Amino acid sequence: MKDRLNLYRLASPATFYPFAGAMIPFFAAVSVVFGLAGLYLGMLVAPTDFQQGEGYRIIFIHVPASWMSMFIYLIMAGWAAIGLAFNTRLSGMMAQALAPTGALMAFISLWTGAFWGKPMWGAWWVWDARLTSELILLFLYIGYMALTAAIDDARRADKAGGLLLLVGVVNVPIIYFSVKWWNTLHQGSSIAMGKSSMATTMLWGMLLMAMCFWMYSIAVAFMRVRTIMLERERHTDWVKALLAGDGK
Amino acid sequence: MIYWHSFADFIAMGGYGTYVWGSFGVTALIMLIEPIVVARNRKTTIARLKRQLRAETRNTAE
Numbered sequence: 313m314k315d316r317l318n319l320y321r322l323a324s325p326a327t328f329y330p331f332a333g334a335m336i337p338f339f340a341a342v343s344v345v346f347g348l349a350g351l352y353l354g355m356l357v358a359p360t361d362f363q364q365g366e367g368y369r370i371i372f373i374h375v376p377a378s379w380m381s382m383f384i385y386l387i388m389a390g391w392a393a394i395g396l397a398f399n400t401r402l403s404g405m406m407a408q409a410l411a412p413t414g415a416l417m418a419f420i421s422l423w424t425g426a427f428w429g430k431p432m433w434g435a436w437w438v439w440d441a442r443l444t445s446e447l448i449l450l451f452l453y454i455g456y457m458a459l460t461a462a463i464d465d466a467r468r469a470d471k472a473g474g475l476l477l478l479v480g481v482v483n484v485p486i487i488y489f490s491v492k493w494w495n496t497l498h499q500g501s502s503i504a505m506g507k508s509s510m511a512t513t514m515l516w517g518m519l520l521m522a523m524c525f526w527m528y529s530i531a532v533a534f535m536r537v538r539t540i541m542l543e544r545e546r547h548t549d550w551v552k553a554l555l556a557g558d559g560k
Numbered sequence: 561m562i563y564w565h566s567f568a569d570f571i572a573m574g575g576y577g578t579y580v581w582g583s584f585g586v587t588a589l590i591m592l593i594e595p596i597v598v599a600r601n602r603k604t605t606i607a608r609l610k611r612q613l614r615a616e617t618r619n620t621a622e
Contacts, residue, residue, distance in 0.1 A: 365576060412594070555613050
């Protein structure tokens with residue numbers, strides 16, 4: 313058992329592949345459970361907001377998606393740093409597997425933000441520091457995907473992409489602290505350690521939805537990384553053995 | 561427990577229905593379609609790699 317949990321062994325694609333495959337149903341199921349509980353609390357139980365009316369309910373997806381868009385980027389940058397420092401095979405594959413999901417989270421954040429902004433501010437979009445830096449995050453994701461897709465050699469693609477990720481990481485604290493550093497139209501954070509300006513059911517609804525988005529992202533990234541592994545390791549014995557078998 | 565008085569109330573979202581359901585609808589669509597696309601991509605990749613592997617082993621056998 314101790315041997316199976318060895319992180320160095322997990323870092324090898326041949327070991328990570330079956331591990332990820334076994335974990336996908338778990339993360340998917342947990343995501344659905346958290347999602348149903350979060351939607352129940354947020355959409356059916358939570359009271360209205362005295363300022364924003366029922367329109368505030370958009371935050372139950374807007375905030376989790378925004379968190380995930382930043383968090384996934386940080387994880388990708390972390391993998392990029394490990395990959396550039398230690399030249400590990402798994403890092404580039406993980407970063408590539410996470411990118412489309414991160415981009416979609418950034419898109420959901422902007423889309424739901426626009427649908428919240430229209431009734432609340434009277435505009436779908438404003439060039440506010442928070443919104444603009446989140447848009448830049450979406451462009452960083454798209455730029456990373458385009459760059460790595462344009463380079464045929466996988467290891468060189470990982471290096472170039474990794475560099476882009478590390479340079480772009482400066483944008484994440486800018487997004488996060490933008491509502492403090494500048495006078496933004498976007499409201500400040502409603503959640504802080506110890507003191508949250510929200511009703512308990514609202515807070516729980518949002519945290520459950522955040523867990524749902526988190527587990528969803530892991531499940532989809534694991535699905536994607538397994539395909540990337542087969543593609544990149546197609547000349548290795550373990551992939552050949554898999555393909556000769558049933559390909560599971 | 562349930563905050564809403566009726567189903568129509570729930571759908572109307574106090575006049576914010578378009579915005580709330582426009583947000584949730586697109587998000588749900590994305591989170592349904594993404595795994596489907598990834599799974600389909602995996603199937604086609606496996607099929608292609610299997611074809612390549614068969615072609616390679618045929619060539620080395622000859």
